[in-house]
Amino acid sequence: MDFNFTEEQEMVRDGLSRLVRENYDWETRRGAVESGTGWRPEIWAQLAELGILGMPFSEEDGGFGGGAVDAMVVMEEFGKGLVVEPFVPTVVCAGGFLKHAGTDAQKDEHIGGIVDGSRVFAFAYAEPRGRYDYADLETTAKKDGSGYILNGHKAVVVGAPWATHLIVTARSSGDRRDRKGVSVFVVDKAAAGIVTRDYPTVDGRHASEVYLENVSVPAEALISEEGAALPLIERVTDEAIAAQCAEACGVMKVAHTMTVEYSRQRKQFGVPIGSFQVLQHRMVDMYTEYEQAVSLTYLATLKLDAPERERKLAVSAAKVRLGQAAHHIGRDAIQIHGGMGMTDEMAIGSYFKRLTIFDSEFGNVDHHMKRHITLS
Amino acid sequence: MNLEFTPEELAFREEVRAFIGASYPKHLGDFGMREDMSPEDMIAWHKVLGEKGWSVPAWPEQYGGTGWTPTQRYIWSEENARINAFMPLPFGVSMVGPVIYTFGNEEQKAQHLPGIRSGDVWWCQGYSEPGAGSDLASVKTTAVRDGDHYVINGQKTWTTLAQFADWGFFLCRTDPDAPKPQQGISFILIDMKSPGVEVRPIKLIDGGYEVNETWLTDVRVPVENLVGEENKGWTYAKFLLAHERSGIAGVARSKRGVEKLREIAGSELIDGVPLMSDFDFARKVSQLEIDLAALEITELRTLAGEQAGKGPGPESSILKIKGTEIQQRLTELTLEAVGSYGTPLYGSIADAGSNEYPVGPEYAQHAASTYFNMRKTSIYGGSNEIQRNIITKMILGL
Numbered sequence: 118m119d120f121n122f123t124e125e126q127e128m129v130r131d132g133l134s135r136l137v138r139e140n141y142d143w144e145t146r147r148g149a150v151e152s153g154t155g156w157r158p159e160i161w162a163q164l165a166e167l168g169i170l171g172m173p174f175s176e177e178d179g180g181f182g183g184g185a186v187d188a189m190v191v192m193e194e195f196g197k198g199l200v201v202e203p204f205v206p207t208v209v210c211a212g213g214f215l216k217h218a219g220t221d222a223q224k225d226e227h228i229g230g231i232v233d234g235s236r237v238f239a240f241a242y243a244e245p246r247g248r249y250d251y252a253d254l255e256t257t258a259k260k261d262g263s264g265y266i267l268n269g270h271k272a273v274v275v276g277a278p279w280a281t282h283l284i285v286t287a288r289s290s291g292d293r294r295d296r297k298g299v300s301v302f303v304v305d306k307a308a309a310g311i312v313t314r315d316y317p318t319v320d321g322r323h324a325s326e327v328y329l330e331n332v333s334v335p336a337e338a339l340i341s342e343e344g345a346a347l348p349l350i351e352r353v354t355d356e357a358i359a360a361q362c363a364e365a366c367g368v369m370k371v372a373h374t375m376t377v378e379y380s381r382q383r384k385q386f387g388v389p390i391g392s393f394q395v396l397q398h399r400m401v402d403m404y405t406e407y408e409q410a411v412s413l414t415y416l417a418t419l420k421l422d423a424p425e426r427e428r429k430l431a432v433s434a435a436k437v438r439l440g441q442a443a444h445h446i447g448r449d450a451i452q453i454h455g456g457m458g459m460t461d462e463m464a465i466g467s468y469f470k471r472l473t474i475f476d477s478e479f480g481n482v483d484h485h486m487k488r489h490i491t492l493s
Numbered sequence: 494m495n496l497e498f499t500p501e502e503l504a505f506r507e508e509v510r511a512f513i514g515a516s517y518p519k520h521l522g523d524f525g526m527r528e529d530m531s532p533e534d535m536i537a538w539h540k541v542l543g544e545k546g547w548s549v550p551a552w553p554e555q556y557g558g559t560g561w562t563p564t565q566r567y568i569w570s571e572e573n574a575r576i577n578a579f580m581p582l583p584f585g586v587s588m589v590g591p592v593i594y595t596f597g598n599e600e601q602k603a604q605h606l607p608g609i610r611s612g613d614v615w616w617c618q619g620y621s622e623p624g625a626g627s628d629l630a631s632v633k634t635t636a637v638r639d640g641d642h643y644v645i646n647g648q649k650t651w652t653t654l655a656q657f658a659d660w661g662f663f664l665c666r667t668d669p670d671a672p673k674p675q676q677g678i679s680f681i682l683i684d685m686k687s688p689g690v691e692v693r694p695i696k697l698i699d700g701g702y703e704v705n706e707t708w709l710t711d712v713r714v715p716v717e718n719l720v721g722e723e724n725k726g727w728t729y730a731k732f733l734l735a736h737e738r739s740g741i742a743g744v745a746r747s748k749r750g751v752e753k754l755r756e757i758a759g760s761e762l763i764d765g766v767p768l769m770s771d772f773d774f775a776r777k778v779s780q781l782e783i784d785l786a787a788l789e790i791t792e793l794r795t796l797a798g799e800q801a802g803k804g805p806g807p808e809s810s811i812l813k814i815k816g817t818e819i820q821q822r823l824t825e826l827t828l829e830a831v832g833s834y835g836t837p838l839y840g841s842i843a844d845a846g847s848n849e850y851p852v853g854p855e856y857a858q859h860a861a862s863t864y865f866n867m868r869k870t871s872i873y874g875g876s877n878e879i880q881r882n883i884i885t886k887m888i889l890g891l
Binding site: 118119120121122186377380381391392394397398400401402404405408409410411412413415416419420431434437438486489490493 | 494495496497498502563564567755772775776778779780782783784786787788789790791793794797808811814815878881882884885888889890891
């Protein structure tokens with residue numbers, strides 16, 4: 118049992134911490150997310166240069182042989198700076214599908230581009246009526262010669278406006294919500310028949326509704342076995358959850374620190390509001406929530422390669438507790454900032470918004486509570 | 494970073510498990526604390542561990558500690574919790590022992606540490622007073638120097654199991670004129686058989702008598718019983734409280750408690766099906782289990798920090814707050830789970846000399862009294878509100 122980070126991990130942390138400090142201050146970020154394309158390709162290029170985008174891939178696939186703990190370190194630093202660039206969809210999700218189930222040809226085709234930053238992915242799994250069930254799919258994949266024809270509507274695909282490629286889940290057989298019959302495809306976003314409607318999200322990212330109209334993909338687009346991809350999707354989304362939990366830890370840490378700092382500055386009744394015990398105890402409870410969140414993020418991250426049931430229990434435990442903690446810390450941070458917390462002038466609002474949306478990604482508190490109960 | 498046990502740690506677990514299996518006193522069963530336990534029962538395992546050299550694992554090796562790593566200590570408490578072992582009482586092992594080996598002189602170490610290790614000497618804690626609870630620094634019990642003795646007068650309260658104690662460690666005011674209340678306090682060891690020491694039981698809401706009022710009237714104590722420096726007792730008291738808190742999380746025992754709760758809720762029925770399959774109830778159990786999983790890792794992180802040379806610091810306040818909230822939640826859900834059979838006052842209907850459970854299932858008998866008893870956990874050891882004050886000051890820096 119060991120809770121230490123390696124020297125390499127500490128170096129990655131320091132490097133990203135510097136990048137965020139020097140190039141990702143809140144004002145600059147706000148300028149970027151509110152104008153133009155909403156992200157900064159130059160940051161993405163820097164991440165590629167630092168080796169961050171290639172980190173989780175094996176050396177033979179052109180990466181640096183990192184693991185889940187490395188991704189955790191990266192995501193925590195991203196959380197502190199509210200980094201919007203699509204590390205999770207591209208590296209964790211698309212990277213995960215390719216690593217776990219890609220053929221040699223698929224890896225050759227895609228991983229190099231992920232590592233050098235030229236290929237950006239979004240993960241189109243959600244649907245307007247599917248909520249958090251990855252098998253509840255109306256999007257279809259029909260066999261057509263050796264390839265497939267995709268039809269459907271994918272909802273709130275985060276990062277899709279910036280993506281060159283999509284990972285798309287679709288039903289290739291069976292009834293809506295059957296565990297069998299789910300397939301995963303990697304699709305060039307420029308393929309004929311793909312129409313997107315792009316928009317910003319409340320937490321500073323950009324997303325698209327993705328409409329697939331008779332999109333023809335070749336056989337090589339299928340990742341893993343036709344109709345048997347649900348366990349793979351669950352594995353990859355569990356990895357994404359662990360990564361986003363680490364991100365949320367970073368967000369919560371900063372939100373809490375900002376709140377304590379504000380309570381030191383802000384005076385009412387002639388004294389700093391941080392001298393009031395009623396606020397002190399609320400900030401202590403926020404801190405305790407944060408520490409518990411860190412612990413479960415460690416647990417989920419370290420259980421990602423455990424047997425399926427153990428992995429799911431740990432990941433759901435983390436997602437439940439972090440969903441609760443994220444709301445708690447976000448809301449109390451605004452409350453303690455008072456009227457200033459309501460203004461668009463203060464960074465705390467952006468942290469609050471990211472924490473709000475975190476809960477609903479890859480299954481909210483209730484969803485993961487049910488999964489935990491079912492497996493217990 | 495990893496959560497795996499090494500082959501050596503797995504071997505250690507086997508060794509510990511085999512030892513516990515062979516050596517834990519059979520007549521104590523597997524139910525931890527029971528109201529009807531005799532004082533001999535309460536120290537039975539302590540004595541066995543004293544013989545084995547395992548009664549004070551966390552102490553430095555030179556004083557009899559086992560030199561176990563944090564992981565080994567974790568394994569040790571897990572294995573004891575598996576059989577619900579009644580562990581050595583904390584007053585000697587985790588409270589006064591560390592104060593004596595850290596701040597005491599050689600004579601005090603030689604006199605007191607062996608009896609704490611062996612379990613032969615029973616200790617109690619004389620901290621709280623009727624007017625000094627959370628505001629501990631306002632203790633009024635006085636120790637006045639008279640030649641080579643202190644003469645001690647005052648009243649202590651909540652002295653746990655003092656009715657069986659041989660010795661007690663007391664906070665006494667030695668300088669009533671100190672500019673701050675914290676500055677005039679001394680840490681003094683008192684032989685409980687001294688003339689002038691009177692212990693009066695306090696009946697608690699669970700019907701038990703685990704705490705007492707302790708009256709001290711002109712008790713003459715040799716000055717050799719002062720630990721460390723006169724008027725520096727507050728420093729030692731705070732040190733002790735941090736030590737007390739780090740064991741207070743009770744993770745392993747709570748894990749066993751959740752298993753037991755699942756068993757109970759598996760046999761209780763609701764609408765003809767096991768309570769455990771009721772979604773509303775299952776949700777509460779899962780929430781508890783998730784909170785406990787978080788606490789477990791938090792405790793391991795704290796232990797790892799201690800290993801790296803950071804003593805138990807203000808982080809232990811988190812363990813105290815979350816640990817006691819979880820212990821209480823466990824008893825709340827257990828009482829909820831047993832339903833109607835949480836209601837009878839069992840002590841009043843047991844037949845004298847009978848081991849039979851008079852009404853309802855066996856597991857229901859202690860549900861209410863344990864629930865009542867465990868309300869103490871968020872009050873003792875520095876109430877959870879005081880823990881929040883500590884975190885405010887030490888971690889948030891406010």
